[in-house]
Amino acid sequence: MAAPCAEDPSLERHFKGHRDAVTCVDFSINTKQLASGSMDSCLMVWHMKPQSRAYRFTGHKDAITCVNFSPSGHLLASGSRDKTVRIWVPNVKGESTAFRAHTATVRSVHFCSDGQSFVTASDDKTVKVWATHRQKFLFSLSQHINWVRCAKFSPDGRLIVSASDDKTVKLWDRSSRECVHSYCEHGGFVTYVDFHPSGTCIAAAGMDNTVKVWDVRTHRLLQHYHLHSAAVNGLSFHPSGNYLITASSDSTLKILDLMEGRLLYTLHGHQGPATTVAFSRTGEYFASGGSDEQVMVWKSNFDTIDHGEVMKVSRPPATLASSTGNLTVSILEQRLTLTEDKLKQCLENQQLIMQRATP
Numbered sequence: 001m002a003a004p005c006a007e008d009p010s011l012e013r014h015f016k017g018h019r020d021a022v023t024c025v026d027f028s029i030n031t032k033q034l035a036s037g038s039m040d041s042c043l044m045v046w047h048m049k050p051q052s053r054a055y056r057f058t059g060h061k062d063a064i065t066c067v068n069f070s071p072s073g074h075l076l077a078s079g080s081r082d083k084t085v086r087i088w089v090p091n092v093k094g095e096s097t098a099f100r101a102h103t104a105t106v107r108s109v110h111f112c113s114d115g116q117s118f119v120t121a122s123d124d125k126t127v128k129v130w131a132t133h134r135q136k137f138l139f140s141l142s143q144h145i146n147w148v149r150c151a152k153f154s155p156d157g158r159l160i161v162s163a164s165d166d167k168t169v170k171l172w173d174r175s176s177r178e179c180v181h182s183y184c185e186h187g188g189f190v191t192y193v194d195f196h197p198s199g200t201c202i203a204a205a206g207m208d209n210t211v212k213v214w215d216v217r218t219h220r221l222l223q224h225y226h227l228h229s230a231a232v233n234g235l236s237f238h239p240s241g242n243y244l245i246t247a248s249s250d251s252t253l254k255i256l257d258l259m260e261g262r263l264l265y266t267l268h269g270h271q272g273p274a275t276t277v278a279f280s281r282t283g284e285y286f287a288s289g290g291s292d293e294q295v296m297v298w299k300s301n302f303d304t305i306d307h308g309e310v311m312k313v314s315r316p317p318a319t320l321a322s323s324t325g326n327l328t329v330s331i332l333e334q335r336l337t338l339t340e341d342k343l344k345q346c347l348e349n350q351q352l353i354m355q356r357a358t359p
Contacts, residue, residue, distance in 0.1 A: 009299065011298055021293065027285070038064060085098070199216075213244075
């Protein structure tokens with residue numbers, strides 16, 4: 001039985017409108033809108049439908065460093081060097097509300113999966129959690145001893161992960177507000193961190209040119225990639241959990257196959273550092289931004305085989321690989337350790353495929 005044919009990623013379109021380096025990109029849930037922020041202090045909302053005019057939102061008084069759509073797509077959050085977070089309604093009016101509590105640049109903003117709260121990270125060395133609709137600051141997490149570059153909620157909203165210039169990645173329990181673990185393996189500032197869609201591991205990017213993947217239950221280092229020749233500025237997991245894309249100051253994007261622990265593609269599109277990258281919510285597209293002021297939208301293509309699985313993120317992170325005519329299931333090392341029933345189900349599925357494949 002032939003597997004669906006995967007193709008190479010292709011550049012679908014690029015958006016011009018920023019007047020300085022692009023710092024962040026994010027897709028809305030329905031992939032109809034793409035938001036980008038820039039050192040030019042403007043937030044752009046691009047429409048994926050051809051010939052549609054983009055929205056340019058002004059309100060921040062300094063460079064925009066981060067952007068994130070709410071899970072519903074009805075709100076858009078941005079953080080800035082002006083020390084504020086703004087929540088926008090991403091329509092033609094572009095109305096926004098400013099949230100103030102940080103005392104230095106806000107580097108990162110991320111909504112919880114229920115949209116009720118969001119988390120921010122700042123050069124004031126704190127991570128802060130806010131109530132979205134009550135427009136209220138809730139609490140701070142403050143054990144980092146240098147700038148905090150990034151903070152993200154886990155998919156279930158129970159954990160928060162943060163990355164800092166103190167060379168650590170910290171895992172926090174949201175309800176107790178305690179630091180559960182500090183990962184100290186990076187040799188330099190940690191620029192970006194995110195949760196795997198299953199919530200069982202995290203990936204962090206560093207100024208030491210590396211990407212590291214840890215299990216959040218055993219705190220074991222699972223994978224270590226040293227593929228870029230300059231700092232890694234951002235990363236994004238494919239919604240299937242099988243791939244990771246990275247953006248680097250060496251001007252390239254790299255797509256990693258996490259199941260096999262290998263490099264799949266190196267993409268050359270940006271002139272100068274690639275500063276940010278993000279998959280769309282289905283994984284069909286990814287967007288990248290760079291210091292060349294460009295926002296690029298790429299069609300993934302390589303993930304055809306995973307498309308049907310994207311909405312089943314709880315499935316065991318296994319991928320079908322062909323080995324000397326036999327279909328085998330390659331499972332990400334001990335790591336995203338499968339519960340016994342899931343493993344049983346996985347093996348049963350494999351047997352069914354084997355039976356169908358036998359003439």
